[in-house]
Amino acid sequence: MGAAGLKLEQGKLLLIVCCSFSLWSLTACSATDQQNSSRETVTTTSQKQYQQALKDLNRGADHQAFERLKKVVTQNTATAQEKKLYNQLGRVLEIKKDLAAGNLTTAQANLADLEKVDQPDSLVKQITALKKELQASKLAKIYYQEIVTYYQAGKYAAAGGSYQALLDLSNKYQLVAAYQAKAAEYGNLISQRQSQSVASSTSAGSSSAASSNKTATNGYTNARSSKLISSEYAQKTGSSISSATNSQVSSVAESLSNDQVLEKFFKTSQIPQEAGDQYYVKQVNAQTYQIEIRHTSPSDSNVSNLKGMYQFEITTGKIAKLNEVTGNYVNIN
Structure with missing residues (x-):
């Protein structure tokens, strides 16, 4: 074969190799593009x-x-x-x-x-809502147990207070609604006992009943029944609150108030505030406050229900509630 023929053959061979390489490159690129496209679609x-x-x-x-x-x-x-x-x-x-x-x-x-x-915000909202539900559920359990214990011990004002506190909680929470339903029978029993007690005192013509009726009319039922006010008045005067005038009772009640402490207390405890609640605050030491919550009975305005006596450590946020039977404070948060 001559030189010209050899060059022609070499040229054909080179052309075939180049075409094959180009075809392989196109195929490989197509496969890569498909893979990338697939990944992008999945992503x-x-x-x-x-x-x-x-x-x-x-x-x-x-x-x-x-x-x-x-x-x-x-x-x-x-x-x-x-x-x-x-x-x-x-x-x-x-x-x-x-x-x-x-x-x-x-x-x-x-x-x-x-x-x-701390993110995403929608999840943080869910977690915050669960914290509120947990605290409400814990309070519902405590209040229900108190209702049963106090009623059986004959402490009807405390039982009535715990019952009112339980009803204040939101029934949108399943466990809270369940405890409220269980406590309904006690609500009726407590009202009956309190009505019987007032009727008995009235029929006996006791001076305490007369005083109760007078002070209730003037809106002092809760203040005169308050443990903190009675204690404060006795310390200042050496006398019983039963002998105090409405003006004197009002003066002591005003001294046992602290809006800033109450604001922090309710924010921390998540205890609902009901219209008609009355609060009395006494400082125990630099960090601790006693907070008493009272509300007149819905079945008798002459009866003051104790919704709770609390100890609030303002620095740590720890809150404990007094058990009216044992005399011990129990943590609620």
């Missing part, structure tokens, strides 16, 4: 699920948000952010179940694990 779908889950959370549909994220997690397409939210939502749903079942200790422990969560 886009995943992000859409995440954003939709946040929307679900904003409207309170946490179970729906959890199921939505569960799909991308089980398909192994979830990002670290999505996995984190998925796990946190799983904990939230468990807490809700525990609260409904009355497993308050477990619910509190699980909530503590979510204490440092």
Whole structure:
């Protein structure tokens, strides 16, 4: 073969190699583009699920948000952010179940694990709501136990106060509503006992009943029944509150007030304030205050119900409630 023929053959061979390489390159690029496109599609779908889950959370549909994220997690397409939210939502749903079942200790422990969560905002709102539900549930349990104990011990003013305090709590919480329903029979029994007590005193013509009727008419039933006011008046005058004039009682009541302390107390305890409640505050030491809450009985305005005697450590936020039977203070938060 001549030189010209050899060059022609080499040229053909080079052309074939170049074409083959070009074809392989195009195929490889196509495959890469498809893979990239697939990844982008998965990522886009995943992000859409995440954003939709946040929307679900904003409207309170946490179970729906959890199921939505569960799909991308089980398909192994979830990002670290999505996995984190998925796990946190799983904990939230468990807490809700525990609260409904009355497993308050477990619910509190699980909530503590979510204490440092600061985003997304929709999840933080859910956690904040659960904290409120937990505290309301704890108060409902305490109040119900007090109602039973106080009634059986014949302390009807305290039982009536705990019953009123229980009814003040929001019944949108399942456990609170359950305790309110259980306590209904005691509400009727307490009213009957208090009415019988007032009727008995009136029929006996006792001076205390006459005094009670007079002071109730003038709006001093709670003040004259207050432990803190009675103690303060006795310390200042050496006399019983029963001999005090309405003006003297009012003066002592005014001295036992502190709006700033009460504001912090109610914010910390989440105890609802009912129209007609009366509060008396006494400083025990630099950090501790006694707070007494009273409300006249809905069945008899001559009867003052004790809704609670509390000790509030203003620095730590710790709150304890006096057990009227044992005389001991029990932590409520």
